Amino acid sequence: MASRTIKLLVVLGLFTLTFSIAGPRAVTSPVAAQRGLELPAYRALVQAADQASWADPGRSAPGAHVAALVQLDLPPLAVVGHEWSHARRLEYVRQVAAEQRRVAAEVQALGGTVLAGFTHAAAGLAVAVEAATAPALRDLPGVAAVVQVSDYAVDQGAPGPATATLAELSALIGADAVRELGNDGAGIDIAIVDSGIDYTHVKLGGSGSLADYRRAACGDAGLAPGQPGCDPSRPPPPDLFPNSKVRGGFDYLGDVWPNPDPRCGELGVCIFFDANPIDLAGHGTSVADIMTGLATRAGGADSGVAPGANLWVYKACNGDAGLCNGVALLRALDAALDLDGSDRGLCTPGVTPGCRAYDPADIINLSVSFSYGQPEDALVLFADIASYYGSLVVASAGNDGDRPFIVGSPAAAAAVLAVAESALPGATGDERIAASASRGPRIADNGAKPDLAAPGAIASAQAGSGTEVAPFSGASGSAPVAAGVAALIIQQLERLGVIDANPGLADAPQLPLSLAPLVKSVLMNSGTSLLSADGAGPAPITLQGSGRLNALAAFRGRTLAWDATAMAELLAAEPALQGCTITPLIDLLNYLFFRTPPPCASGYPFGNRLFRAWNAQAGSVSFGYQPVAVPQTLQRQVVVVNYARSSRSYTLGTSLRFAEDIGRGVSLSVSPASLYLPGNGSAVVTVTATIDPQRLRPWTLNGGALGATGSASCPSERPEIDCPSLTLFEVDGVLDIDGGANNQVSVPIHVLPRRVAEVSVSRVLEQRVLLANPAPFTPGLVEPFALVDVSPNKCDRLDDVPCESLDYIVGARPGSGQSPVDLRFVGLRSYSVPGLNASLGLPAAPAGALPDEVVEFALTVYDRPFRASPNVPLRFEVYIDANRDGVSDYVVANADLGGGRDGRNAVFVRAAGTPGPGRSYFFTAADVNTQNWVLPVPAAAVGLRSDQPFNFYVRALDAFFQSNGVPQLWDCSPAPAPACGATAHTMQTGQLRFRPDARELSVPAGGSALLGFSEDAGGVTGSPAQTGLLLLFRDALPERGSDAVILR
Known part of the structure; x- marks a missing residue:
């Protein structure tokens, strides 16, 4: 047996069984919608051919049990015990076991059942407890965190035509x-x-x-x-x-x-x-x-x-x-x-x-x-x-x-x-x-x-x-x-x-690196x-x-290349290595591969930072999502190793894999363009991606109606309009390293670029808002809503783990089993789509109310960057009390159209208190890599009319890491006092305090524009919750996709 480790001689400081997730499958209830209605940009109706299978998961029944991982206030042996002798590891396992027995007794005293203990990948226990008891586990002495563990519905891939x-x-x-x-x-x-x-x-x-x-x-x-x-x-x-x-x-x-x-x-x-x-x-x-x-x-x-x-x-x-x-x-x-x-x-x-x-x-x-x-x-x-x-x-x-x-x-x-x-x-x-x-x-x-x-x-x-x-x-x-x-x-x-x-x-060696x-x-x-x-x-x-x-x-090759950017940056920033070596990464690799002791060995950093940087290494170069308003140059560090005994010369080059991407705003290069490596030699090369936003395609992809569109093709000179897809917008390249026969290796390069605007509020004037867009190439689309709430930005603490910032950083708490969802803005607006109600089989609006009305709830989050897809983990639920009798009548929620595996995010409506499947009318108006969600719903489907006020409140949930099948509640608007839903916002779409003059506005590239607004008569009475205007900016940089204009 061979371990994937290399010895370091000095002490350094520290199911588809393919098993695929599937949510609960509910009865399909497609909408018989007609095409051809005049809908605003980025709004799309769910069609009769689409599958609509989301159902409300309900609430945990009293006495229901959940499985949880109780993490003790001790680090995993596999993270800290690498360099220890076997005797020391054995003693540590005994120490952990003693602590597990102590905590297990307290878990049992709380009515829980201990399922398993861990020794290497975690220091803790797996337990089953009543859902209501789970929070008490966090207060036990010696417990650092309690992480929920889910079971998953799975299916196996269908047999193909050939085996x-x-x-x-x-x-x-x-x-x-x-x-x-x-x-x-x-x-x-x-x-x-x-x-x-x-x-x-x-x-x-x-x-x-x-x-x-x-x-x-x-x-x-x-x-x-x-x-x-x-x-x-x-x-x-x-x-x-x-x-x-x-x-x-x-x-x-x-x-x-x-x-x-x-x-x-x-x-x-x-x-x-x-x-x-x-x-x-x-x-x-x-x-x-x-x-x-x-x-x-x-x-x-x-x-x-x-x-x-x-x-x-x-x-x-x-x-x-x-x-x-x-x-x-x-x-x-x-x-x-x-x-x-x-x-x-x-x-x-x-x-x-x-x-x-x-x-x-x-x-x-x-x-x-x-x-x-x-x-x-x-x-x-x-x-x-x-x-x-x-x-x-x-x-x-x-x-x-x-x-x-x-x-x-x-x-x-x-x-x-x-x-x-x-x-x-x-x-x-x-x-x-x-x-x-x-x-x-x-x-x-x-x-x-x-x-x-x-x-x-x-x-x-x-x-x-x-x-x-x-x-x-x-x-x-x-x-x-x-x-x-x-x-x-x-x-x-x-x-x-x-x-x-x-x-x-x-x-075990003193500190092996896997x-x-x-x-x-x-x-x-x-x-x-x-x-x-x-x-x-x-x-x-x-x-x-x-x-x-x-x-x-x-098997035949003797050349290896991989992206080591995170490691290079970690070592370059380490103070103990400054002035001792100019190539700390190469020094380390030369030891790992060829046993050449590195200088300044005691200065190398280890611990959580190394854990993340070392694991991030891969045989691909990923620049990720790159929204750009002005030309931008990005660089990654790639290590090239010749692990043959003889020297070798290499030529290096980059290219784009799709002809359609040539001249479309992204160019790749590598420096140097040639290498000479002695036997057992290595070097670092720089891969550069240059992005010119002026030449990028206008962005038309979204996570709603187009959320399942990975690839599409059509005979069009404007595919971004006629058949947008992820393939069309992402850019694939390759780094080719040619060292002769059997030493020609390729490293794939990926980037998802996007041309964006930089719209912001410049000044608030008398019944006008001045908007500026300094981006030189991209006009910025602005969608105004009535501002209903500005929710506080709060640090979503997980037990005793401190927040790195007020905004949750995705991945900052690996293994936590929770994805915080922190509401920022809540807004609302409505408009008429002639013929809508008839096409959807809904009753006509009563006399005095806006006909064929669509009500849109605009919801944004603080946390950044949130997720590439709007499908998971976030779910919003808007509880509507149409007649203001203190009891919710309808729930409007967003979810994947196919129960977790369709890819398109849609808006569902169901009667409050009913567990059955909801009905979907519209796709969610949400982009990819966004912090903004808009949930459109026909007013007639939720009992709303423009001439009468209604009450509503919003729940923000993590729908991926569920508690006994129930999404976890993270935030609420209005703020829960004393509980979520105890208070509500009151609004009337036909009587706003401040009504924008336009449903959308384009701010020219490098220019400005004025958004006018007026005050409705009776708006204070009809919409007392409105405090100003909420502006959503499409094609925006992260964290700059929305703004609130407080007017009262």
């Missing part, structure tokens, strides 16, 4: 050639977190006997799974498990969850641990065979990618139910960081044969994906910690299709190798990205994801069949292909001396470019990453 044999797969990716050269993954330990494994299957080290499978699954060869008396929780037969292939594992789920189990008592549903990870569903068995299955006969070609590797299997998912348990997933990852249990005292290094002092899995495979992966997800944090400790984590990117930003977690984690599915070669031999492949970029920061692609439709071992194989598909199959290739490459790096083959046979990000980059550097799913052109980077995995090219 490859394992022999065909190996030939396609070059794995067969690598094995012929002597590498089969021998000595590499791979942990699989899945539905278990059929360790009796002949391809996984078993006998292939059906009687043996029944004995393993039921404890009795005369019984079959599902029959009375069959008990899969019995200890595995010692003659069957472990075996020569499957070296160990555990069941952290049980075989009843998620179904009710009388053993769970008042919990009703719970997980049980046992020592038998037998697979009853088949998903994990198929994954294992693809990755490292044996040939059915000696010399056969039907082995998995790396048949010599060892398997460790942890059961956390129920494949038949299509579900993964959140606690089981976390516990499995924790176990994978100490395979033999030496840190927990289960064996003694140097005494127990085969026991290692430091024994994380080399690779951890998670064929699991939760749509719209969030950095606050606990599984994302655990995956990053596992990578930092020494395991390459490989995860499926998801099966949710070409929808912007939907790539899932844990694939969205910085250190994880995110794998998309590529389709098998067609009749013409071309290779394409699979139509179901989940698209990036990452929702939190627009970072490039996925990382690469691999085939997923593969015939592989079928659980319970003894010897048979069956079709398998989706990104669930792609991840194990990449994991298998990683095993081949790790074995090769060991042979070359780049990685220590046996670091765990003695005490090479997982660099192994990931080796795989990414040699990808084969794919076509789009329709074959019309290259697939975008945000669908294919660096391309289809090429095992042979990765």
Whole structure:
């Protein structure tokens, strides 16, 4: 077994099983809307063909239990214990265990149930408690935080039109050639977190006997799974498990969850641990065979990618139910960081044969994906910690299709190798990205994801069949292909001396740095470019990453390149290194790769800053979302390493991948353009992106009606008008590094540029507002609303963790299980759309009221940057009391149109107090990377009329990290006094205190404009909540998309 670590000699200071998230599916209630109505810009009706499936989740029932991770006030061993001796780690585990026992007693005293304890990826406990009791856990002595852990609905990718044999797969990716050269993954330990494994299957080290499978699954060869008396929780037969292939594992789920189990008592549903990870569903068995299955006969070609590797299997998912348990997933990852249990005292290094002092899995495979992966997800944090400790984590990117930003977690984690599915070669031999492949970029920061692609439709071992194989598909199959290739490459790096083959046979080195990000980059550097799913052109980077995995090219190469900008910036800013070395990053890398001790070793920074910067390294260059008003130059630092013994000369160049992007405002360059590297040499080069906003396309994309439009094409000279899509606006490039035969590597480059205006309020005059726009190239669209509330900017503290700023910074609290939503402005306006009510089947407005009225609620947030997609995690709920009798009549809310996986954000209406599905009329008027949401609703659908006042209040919720299926409330308008909804805003659309003269106004580039307003007679009585005007600025820089003009 080889750890992904390098020794440093000095002390330095410190489910889709692909499992994809799916919200609750409700009855579809499409709207029979007609096209052709005169709607304002960026407003779109939901059509009859659209699926509308959002339903109100309701409220937690009294006594309902939630699963939570209770984090103790102790750091994870995997973060702080890298450099410790085994004896010190063992003592720390005992210290943590003692503290866990103390806290566990207090949890039980509060009526909670302890589910599991953690030793490496966290210092804490997984518990189940009543939802109402959960806050009390935070007050317990020694508790630093309480993080909710969710279970996820999952589904498996639909089988494709073609399935490859394992022999065909190996030939396609070059794995067969690598094995012929002597590498089969021998000595590499791979942990699989899945539905278990059929360790009796002949391809996984078993006998292939059906009687043996029944004995393993039921404890009795005369019984079959599902029959009375069959008990899969019995200890595995010692003659069957472990075996020569499957070296160990555990069941952290049980075989009843998620179904009710009388053993769970008042919990009703719970997980049980046992020592038998037998697979009853088949998903994990198929994954294992693809990755490292044996040939059915000696010399056969039907082995998995790396048949010599060892398997460790942890059961956390129920494949038949299509579900993964959140606690089981976390516990499995924790176990994978100490395979033999030496840190927990289960064996003694140097005494127990085969026991290692430091024994994380080399690779951890998670064929699991939760749509719209969030950095606050606990599984994302655990995956990053596992990578930092020494395991390459490989995860499926998801099966949710070409929808912007939907790539899932844990694939969205910085250190994880995110794998998309590529389709098998067609009749013409071309290779394409699979139509179901989940698209990036990452929702939190627009970072490039996925990382690469691999085939997923593969015939592989079928659980319970003894010897048979069956079709398998989706990104669930792609991840194990990449994991298998990683095993081949790790074995090769060991042979070359780049990685220590046996670091765990003695005490842990004083401070190893995990090479997982660099192994990931080796795989990414040699990808084969794919076509789009329709074959019309290259697939975008945000669908294919660096391309289809090429095992042979990765094996033969001796050149490595990756983006190390975060590390370079961290080391350059370290005071202790100033004046000691001018190349601290190169000095560090020379030690890691080639054992050359760095100068000023004691000055290198370690701790949380290093954890983030080291994990951020990847074999792609991501400039992210770049809104620009004036020309801008951006730079990233890329490390190039020659790990051959001989010197090598390189030529470097950049290019754009799509002809349509040439001359469209983005140019790329690299400096220097050539390199000479001695054997075991490295250098840093600078990749520059220059953005000219004048030449960028006018931005027309949005997160409402176009939120699912990843790619689109049409014969038009103005595609931004006729068929806008993410592909049209993002820019893909490549850094090519040519060092001669077998040393030609490519680094994908991604940027999402946008031309923006800079509108702001210059002065407030008598019944006029002067607006200025100094941006030289882009006019700024202004949409005025009645200002109803300015909510205070508050620091959303999480337990005793201090805020970095008043505004929540996305990703600042990894693993917190919460995404704060802090309301800023609340506004309102209305207008008439002739023919609207008739087209929607709504009653005509009563006499005296504005006919065909649309009421729009404008809502903005402080926190920045919020998320790339408006779909998650934010949800607004507007509670409307139409007749002002003190009881809410309707709820207006925004949500994904398809229950979490459609990509388009829509506005739903339902009667208050009813749990049934709401009805959608309009898409949400929201951009991408925005802080502004506008929720349009027909007045007739919510009982409003322009000649009568109404009351309303707004709830701002985190709908991704839910509490027992219920979105978490973060803010309220009016401010809760004493509770949210106890008070309300009163407004009347036909009687405003201050009414803008225009529904929208364009402020010319480099110029100014006046927005007039008037005061309605009776406005003070009709709309006492209005305090001025709310101005929304489209095409704005972050944090400058809105402003309030206080007039009273």
